[in-house]
Amino acid sequence: MIPPLPQNGQRAPLWQHELRQAFGRPQDLLAYLELDPALPALAAGMLRDFPLRVPRGFAARMRKGDPRDPLFLQVWPSAQEAVVTPGYVVDAVGDLPRVREAGLLHKYQGRVLLVATGACAVHCRYCFRRHFPYSEQLAARDHWAAALAEIAADSSIEEVILSGGDPLSLSDDKLAELVARLDAIPHLQRLRIHTRQPIMLPERIDERLLAWLDRTRLQTVFVLHANHAAELDDSVRRALLPLRERGIALLNQSVLLRGINDDATTLASLSKRLFECGVLPYYLHLLDRVQGAAHFDLPEDDAQRLMRVLSSQLPGYLLPKLVREIAGAPAKTWIAWEASAPSR
Numbered sequence: 653m654i655p656p657l658p659q660n661g662q663r664a665p666l667w668q669h670e671l672r673q674a675f676g677r678p679q680d681l682l683a684y685l686e687l688d689p690a691l692p693a694l695a696a697g698m699l700r701d702f703p704l705r706v707p708r709g710f711a712a713r714m715r716k717g718d719p720r721d722p723l724f725l726q727v728w729p730s731a732q733e734a735v736v737t738p739g740y741v742v743d744a745v746g747d748l749p750r751v752r753e754a755g756l757l758h759k760y761q762g763r764v765l766l767v768a769t770g771a772c773a774v775h776c777r778y779c780f781r782r783h784f785p786y787s788e789q790l791a792a793r794d795h796w797a798a799a800l801a802e803i804a805a806d807s808s809i810e811e812v813i814l815s816g817g818d819p820l821s822l823s824d825d826k827l828a829e830l831v832a833r834l835d836a837i838p839h840l841q842r843l844r845i846h847t848r849q850p851i852m853l854p855e856r857i858d859e860r861l862l863a864w865l866d867r868t869r870l871q872t873v874f875v876l877h878a879n880h881a882a883e884l885d886d887s888v889r890r891a892l893l894p895l896r897e898r899g900i901a902l903l904n905q906s907v908l909l910r911g912i913n914d915d916a917t918t919l920a921s922l923s924k925r926l927f928e929c930g931v932l933p934y935y936l937h938l939l940d941r942v943q944g945a946a947h948f949d950l951p952e953d954d955a956q957r958l959m960r961v962l963s964s965q966l967p968g969y970l971l972p973k974l975v976r977e978i979a980g981a982p983a984k985t986w987i988a989w990e991a992s993a994p995s996r
């Protein structure tokens with residue numbers, strides 16, 4: 653069932669309530685998961701810039717008593733984040749040299765990316781924008797004026813990607829206003845929304861969100877982000893249904909993460925579960941080498957071996973493309989892995 657609209661003057665949408673209840677203190681999450689309270693964590697001083705954040709609904713999908721749970725490992729601020737590893741940098745994908753206006757990034761031909769907000773429902777410890785200077789780079793700061801003027805002045809731009817942070821952290825009033833203004837730019841054809849919210853907070857797909865999606869003339873694509881089949885419980889599958897019914901394309905990008913999804917069986921289960929939820933696997937990213945996340949990384953030849961096995965287990969339409977984002981490159985770089993047999 654789609655969560656109903658709150659009545660005028662009454663409580664905030666359910667998803668905002670859920671967001672306020674999210675775990676923010678490591679000791680609370682450990683207690684809830686019945687884990688050792690002495691589990692090594694990042695020192696409090698280092699945690700300040702990128703604190704723990706886990707919605708309760710997501711924590712409920714973790715196995716209690718298991719510090720190796722693949723969902724827990726994605727959000728647990730491990731002491732390994734403090735290790736400085738050569739080659740792992742603050743701006744891993746070269747965002748900042750591609751800024752055209754505050755919060756407007758132009759990396760690839762025909763598409764621009766709007767950093768709509770720095771807020772997320774969850775803090776993924778491997779996040780490539782974990783050091784991004786959101787306070788300086790928010791396109792929303794002046795009611796989008798500079799970013800929208802730039803887009804309107806460049807008729808080569810066909811697609812706007814709402815990113816962040818997570819763009820669905822913004823209120824629907826703000827999103828509706830932004831999308832209405834994008835609608836009015838004649839050369840725009842597509843709206844892409846990069847979001848992890850429907851997985852973290854399935855309540856986010858409510859009537860208010862669907863109302864502005866129904867109004868836009870732009871062809872809409874959601875690119876979700878799930879790394880493991882256990883993230884996609886039935887509440888997520890149900891939440892995605894109204895998007896599917898509206899013909900919105902649903903794609904998923906994953907990150908290949910050591911100890912979380914770095915085996916073919918796990919990745920095959922993820923692809924199959926995504927398809928059950930009406931989502932097509934799109935990208936499997938090699939980790940963006942961001943400072944503090946080196947412990948999640950895998951060598952490229954391990955990833956290539958894994959893809960060879962995966963290709964023998966899945967039909968071609970469930971096989972994500974193995975890619976790496978290279979700063980300054982004109983597109984994502986596809987990593988060849990030489991299939992042992994053609995996918996069907």
Ligand code: SF4
Nearest residue numbers: 772775776779817848
């Ligand atoms: S939801 Fe996306 S932007 Fe937010 S912390 Fe996770 S990976 Fe980063």
